Amino acid sequence: MFYYVLKYVVLGPLLRLFFRPVINGMEHIPADGAAIIAGNHLSFSDHFLMPAIIKRRITFLAKAEYFTGPGVKGRLTAAFFRSAGQIPVDRSGKEAGQAAIREGLGVLSKGELLGIYPEGTRSHDGRLYKGKVGVAVMAIRARVPVVPCAMVGTFEIQPPGKVVPRIKQVTIRFGEPLDFSRYAGLENEKAAIRAVTDEIMYAILGLSGQEYVDEYAAKVKAAEQAESTGKFPKRRR
Numbered sequence: 001m002f003y004y005v006l007k008y009v010v011l012g013p014l015l016r017l018f019f020r021p022v023i024n025g026m027e028h029i030p031a032d033g034a035a036i037i038a039g040n041h042l043s044f045s046d047h048f049l050m051p052a053i054i055k056r057r058i059t060f061l062a063k064a065e066y067f068t069g070p071g072v073k074g075r076l077t078a079a080f081f082r083s084a085g086q087i088p089v090d091r092s093g094k095e096a097g098q099a100a101i102r103e104g105l106g107v108l109s110k111g112e113l114l115g116i117y118p119e120g121t122r123s124h125d126g127r128l129y130k131g132k133v134g135v136a137v138m139a140i141r142a143r144v145p146v147v148p149c150a151m152v153g154t155f156e157i158q159p160p161g162k163v164v165p166r167i168k169q170v171t172i173r174f175g176e177p178l179d180f181s182r183y184a185g186l187e188n189e190k191a192a193i194r195a196v197t198d199e200i201m202y203a204i205l206g207l208s209g210q211e212y213v214d215e216y217a218a219k220v221k222a223a224e225q226a227e228s229t230g231k232f233p234k235r236r237r
Contacts, residue, residue: 150207
């Protein structure tokens, strides 16, 4: 109930009023049945803008930190994400990734829409980074289409570190659904899931027009932070 009140009564109308989103390709989102919406991730605002304009309910895999923050702000943020039906994802290791896949498959098994950001984290510089393969595993195993999505302009309204977003028009683009049925049964094959993931990222790139970086965002971000602070990880002997 909270999800629909937020979408149609509170947050949705406000977002449409302030950001006047231009929507392209809404017809590509299936009217019913399970599907994955895979998008780029440029801003904290992405969590609200996309669900606000999609007619169907969509459940996102959200990072666990949104549910475990300290103080009053942390509790309010956690309550908000839980009430909106979002699922916490621990990003701290391989087993954590498997847990996220299980949660995502659970959503898809109910015939619902699952939202996921294949990059695994927000882009810190506006570029599009290499996708993680969890989205491919879920698409192949659940045998569902993947709809690529591009958020355009959200980095400019609320880049990382900015709390209050700027009031500026944004664009949200959806591409044609990608069918990966030809990979059925290959969700444990590294070459197959890498190929599927790269195809999804290429589709997002075509919609967003971003510069592409063939490295994981978290790795690049950590390396840049280490360089700026002079604290480099110790090499193993």
